[in-house]
Amino acid sequence: MATVEVRDVRKVYLRDSQELVVLDGISIVVAEGDFVALMGPSGSGETTLLNLIAGIDRPTAGTVTVAGTELSRLGEGDLARWRSRNVGFIFQFYNLIPVLTALEQVELPLLLTSLSRRERRERAATALKLVGLSDRLGHYPRQLSGGQEQRVAIARAIVTDPAVLLADEPTGDLDARSAAETLELLGTLHREFRKTIVMVTHDPRAAEKARVQRHLEKGVLVG
Amino acid sequence: MALPLSYNYRSLLVRWKTTLLAVSGIALVVLVFVALLGMSSGFRHALRATGSPANAIVTQKGSGTELTSVVPKEQTDVLLVDSRVQRDAAGNPLGSPEQLVVVNLKHRRDGTPTNVAVRGVTPAAFDVRSGVRVREGRRFTFGLDEVIVGERIAQRIQGLDLGGAIRFQKRDWRITGVFTAEGSGFESEIWMDSKVLRQAFNRREMSQSLTLRLTDRKHLAELAADLARDPKLQVEVQEERQYYEDQAGPIASNLLYLAYFVSTIMGIGAVFGGMNTMYALVASRTREIATLRALGFSRRSVLLAFLIESQLLALAGAALGCALAVPVSGLSAATSGPTFSELAFAFRITHEQCTAGVIFAALMGLAGGLLPALRAARMPIAAALKEA
Numbered sequence: 001m002a003t004v005e006v007r008d009v010r011k012v013y014l015r016d017s018q019e020l021v022v023l024d025g026i027s028i029v030v031a032e033g034d035f036v037a038l039m040g041p042s043g044s045g046e047t048t049l050l051n052l053i054a055g056i057d058r059p060t061a062g063t064v065t066v067a068g069t070e071l072s073r074l075g076e077g078d079l080a081r082w083r084s085r086n087v088g089f090i091f092q093f094y095n096l097i098p099v100l101t102a103l104e105q106v107e108l109p110l111l112l113t114s115l116s117r118r119e120r121r122e123r124a125a126t127a128l129k130l131v132g133l134s135d136r137l138g139h140y141p142r143q144l145s146g147g148q149e150q151r152v153a154i155a156r157a158i159v160t161d162p163a164v165l166l167a168d169e170p171t172g173d174l175d176a177r178s179a180a181e182t183l184e185l186l187g188t189l190h191r192e193f194r195k196t197i198v199m200v201t202h203d204p205r206a207a208e209k210a211r212v213q214r215h216l217e218k219g220v221l222v223g
Numbered sequence: 224m225a226l227p228l229s230y231n232y233r234s235l236l237v238r239w240k241t242t243l244l245a246v247s248g249i250a251l252v253v254l255v256f257v258a259l260l261g262m263s264s265g266f267r268h269a270l271r272a273t274g275s276p277a278n279a280i281v282t283q284k285g286s287g288t289e290l291t292s293v294v295p296k297e298q299t300d301v302l303l304v305d306s307r308v309q310r311d312a313a314g315n316p317l318g319s320p321e322q323l324v325v326v327n328l329k330h331r332r333d334g335t336p337t338n339v340a341v342r343g344v345t346p347a348a349f350d351v352r353s354g355v356r357v358r359e360g361r362r363f364t365f366g367l368d369e370v371i372v373g374e375r376i377a378q379r380i381q382g383l384d385l386g387g388a389i390r391f392q393k394r395d396w397r398i399t400g401v402f403t404a405e406g407s408g409f410e411s412e413i414w415m416d417s418k419v420l421r422q423a424f425n426r427r428e429m430s431q432s433l434t435l436r437l438t439d440r441k442h443l444a445e446l447a448a449d450l451a452r453d454p455k456l457q458v459e460v461q462e463e464r465q466y467y468e469d470q471a472g473p474i475a476s477n478l479l480y481l482a483y484f485v486s487t488i489m490g491i492g493a494v495f496g497g498m499n500t501m502y503a504l505v506a507s508r509t510r511e512i513a514t515l516r517a518l519g520f521s522r523r524s525v526l527l528a529f530l531i532e533s534q535l536l537a538l539a540g541a542a543l544g545c546a547l548a549v550p551v552s553g554l555s556a557a558t559s560g561p562t563f564s565e566l567a568f569a570f571r572i573t574h575e576q577c578t579a580g581v582i583f584a585a586l587m588g589l590a591g592g593l594l595p596a597l598r599a600a601r602m603p604i605a606a607a608l609k610e611a
Contacts, residue, residue, distance in 0.1 A: 048605075056517050056604040077521055084519020091608070095514040099233035109518050111227070156518075 002065075003164050003196040004030035004053055009062030011048055011219075022048045024219040026062070030164075035190040035197045037210035044216040046200045047168055053198060054087050054166050055079050067163035084112040088157030090167040094149040096141040096156075102128060103137040106155045113160065127155035131185060147178025154185055158195070165189065167199040171206050183209045226520065226528045231535055238504065242536065245500040249540025249584055250547065252486065252493040257548035257580040259482030261572035262556060266478055267468075269408050269568035278351060278463035279443050281433040281450075285459075288470065289323045289432045296320075296428050298456055307442040308435050311350060319348040320430035322420050326391040326413075329381045337565045339376060341391075341413045343420030351436050355409060360385045360400030365416045368423075371400035373410035375567035379557060389413075392423045408467065411557070411567045434463060490587055497591030501533050505599045512599050513607030526600040533592020534585060541584035545577040 011023040022045040030036050038046040051057040052064050055071045064071045067086045074082055096105050106124035115123070128134055131151040141149055150170060157165055167186065171179035187209050189195040199210060207213050215223040235242045281302060286292035302308070303316045310316055322343035327336050346365065349355060363369035370389070377383040388395040396415065404410050421428065437443060440462075447460045461469075505512070512525055552572035557565050 051605045051608075054517065056608070077523075080516065080519050080521045082519075083517065087517075087519075089517050091514070093510075095510060095517075095608070097230070097511055097514070099230060099237050104227075104229075108515075112519050 002029045003032045003034070003067055004028070004198065005063075005065040006049070006053065007063045007065075009049070009052060009059045009064060011045070011052065011057075012060045022219050023052075023059070026216075026219070026221055028214060028221065030196060030198055032196055033190075033194040035186070035195075035209070035211045036199070037207035037213045038198065038200045038216060039202065039204075039207050039213055040216035040222075042202070045219040046216050049216070050166050050168055050198060050200050053164070054089060055083050081112075084109060085160065086163040088160065088162040088165045090150070090153050090157050090165065090170045092169040092172040094141070094146075094153045094173075096149055096152060098141055101138050101140055102133060102144070102152045102155075105141075105152050106159050109156060109160045123159055124155070127159040128152070130158070131155045145178070146174050147181055150174060150178065150182050151185065154182070154189075158189065158193075163196065165195050165197045167197065167201075169200055169202065171201065171203060179203075179206070226515070226524055228531065231528060231532045234504070234508070235532060235535060238507070241500055241503060242539075245497055245536045246540045246543060248493050248496045249537055249587060250543035252489045252587065253541050253544025253580045253584050254547045255489055256482065256486035256583050257545055257572060257576045258551050258570065259478070259485060260576040260579055261548065261552060261570040263478035263482055264573075264576060265556070265568045265571040266474060266566075268571050269406060269411075269566060275352070275354070276462060276464050277436055277440060279435045279437055279446065279460050280463040280466045281435065281458050281460045282431070282466075283459075284457050289321075290325070292431045294320070294430050294433050294458055296430070298458055299430055299433050301456070302433060302435065302458075305435075305446070307437055307439075307446055309438045311347075315347065317347060317351050317436035319345055319351045319434045320417065321345075321348065321432050321434065322417055322424075322426060323431050324420065324424050324426075328383075328389070328391070331379055331381050334381065337380070339380060339413060339565055340411065341370075341415065341420065342409075343417035344414055345417050348414075348434075351434050352404070352409070354405040354407065355402055356404075357400040357402045360398075363399050363415055366419065367416070368394055368396050368419060369399045370396045370413050370415040371402050372398055373412050373414075373567075374401055374403045375410040375555060375557075375569075376412065376565065377401050378555060379565065379567055383413075394423060406569065408566055408568075411565060433458075435460075486583065490583065494587050494591045497533065497536065497587060498595060500536070501529065501592050501595035502598070504532065505529065505595045508599075509602065509607045509610040512602055513604045513610070516602070516604045517608065522600040526596045529596035529599050530589070530592050533588045533596065537584040537588025537591075538581065540587075541581040544584065545580050548572055548577070548580070 006026055006028045009023055009026045013020045013022060026049060040046050052059050053066060069082060103124050106127050107120050110120040110123060125137060128137060131154050133148060133151055171182050174182060183206055186197060190197055201207050214221060281294060282289060283292040283294060299320045303318045308316045308318055324341050325338045326341055328339045330337055357371060358374060363371050372383045382389045385398055385401055388397050443462055450456050450458055450460055515525060549572055551570050554570050555567055557567040
């Protein structure tokens with residue numbers, strides 16, 4: 001069964017009254033439990049495609065269906081609610097909130113659920129344990145290394161058990177060792193927890209960890 | 224679901240320099256606002272407290288103030304024997320015919336001239352005005368060139384010292400006492416024997432006002448109607464407290480308008496300052512806001528979070544402003560009163576003024592925070608995530 005289904009998607013930006021075609025007739029299917037790497041030179045539209053799947057941008061034409069919901073049918077409020085339940089986002093620069101501790105960062109998406117405070121704290125602590133940071137619960141981002149920050153971000157992405165994990169160059173800002181640890185973690189999530197993962201990367205070694213590699217060039221899927 | 228409050232206050236604490244500047248700006252405006260309200264309230268209180276609800280004051284019809292009023296002796300005599308006027312144990316009517324003149328004296332601080340009200344009273348004045356107490360020294364002796372001075376005016380005018388003498392109308396007046404009058408406008412006056420005043424100022428035997436203690440407050444309306452009906456009597460009667468409150472009206476209202484006007488001008492400045500701060504906060508957190516939205520927080524949650532932050536800034540400013548304003552309470556100030564003479568009063572800063580200050584600050588916070596909060600909430604997520 002497909003978790004992500006992108007059909008004939010076109011994305012056009014208007015810049016100084018000129019049309020800029022970022023994605024041109026993209027169709028891609030990601031099966032449940034699959035791990036797909038989207039690759040391509042910078043500016044080929046892979047991050048835009050990821051944003052469309054995440055429901056934080058809308059296509060100019062075509063449809064994006066994730067976990068059975070066609071995203072173009074949802075209004076802003078419903079889309080926000082849908083994101084909170086179905087998408088876990090991992091960013092290149094971690095995007096942690098500077099004033100929250102590791103535990104609070106991971107608890108953040110759970111605030112949008114009906115869980116009690118105790119349940120939220122327990123789940124956040126479990127997610128942090130899974131990424132190997134159970135001894136860093138009270139640490140702020142400034143007290144963590146880049147690799148640790150990215151692991152907190154991964155814990156935040158998985159804590160709601162979303163339908164799909166979307167990673168935008170998750171190793172792009174990390175040293176080789178931290179990058180390897182992060183990829184290992186993503187691999188574990190895929191293998192052991194059957195997580196559906198779509199990852200944008202420019203690093204061939206990172207892409208090797210994925211089960212499927214797809215290539216984009218100038219907004220078109222070429223492989 | 225809203226973001227936790229800890230997110231808001233920690234965000235403000237982390238950027239403590241920006242926060243401090245914004246809070247200081249709001250605090251300054253609240254300080255001025257509360258102090259001006261305290262001034263208006265103090266002035267109103269000084270005149271309101273001047274009258275007693277048990278007393279009625281008789282003045283010339285249409286005179287406006289005591290200073291321009293004339294109540295002829297024969298009319299005073301008629302009123303003093305009225306059955307509705309209370310009598311003391313000896314059977315004397317509790318009615319005080321009084322004169323009011325203005326003399327020019329000098330300020331203690333810089334020697335600049337100012338008008339001071341001098342009230343000529345009969346012995347009944349001390350019974351009718353039960354709030355008047357000689358705090359130091361003794362009452363003046365009737366028939367002698369002696370005076371007692373109100374506590375507030377004594378602090379402000381040169382030579383108004385107990386045991387000393389003050390010179391006006393080419394005579395030296397010995398100061399035998401300093402009196403208080405429950406913070407009322409009488410504390411800005413000099414009191415002396417009514418007969419001696421008439422002599423010194425070459426006045427006919429008449430008074431400018433007649434204050435009566437009525438046997439029952441309910442008789443006031445009846446007495447007013449009787450006076451209005453009698454064509455021979457060119458006088459009107461009012462409750463004494465109401466009379467002084469009406470006198471306070473225009474000046475207290477002007478002070479109140481001044482408070483609103485100055486505070487509004489300053490408030491507009493503070494709103495722009497606050498808005499600038501909030502825009503800066505939003506700009507520096509573009510990616511953070513986009514991340515929250517990507518995680519699933521709604522536009523409303525983000526809007527609310529930034530409005531809460533601006534309110535926290537405003538309330539911190541209000542608390543600081545009120546804390547700075549409280550010591551101003553009780554400080555003495557003076558203005559020209561209804562008789563064109565100096566009326567000293569104390570700033571009155573109570574919970575009422577502070578509450579108004581907090582509401583004012585909250586409105587400033589709302590006005591300054593709304594547009595930046597809307598901007599934060601409407602940010603396109605994908606574009607904002609790319610921001611450094």
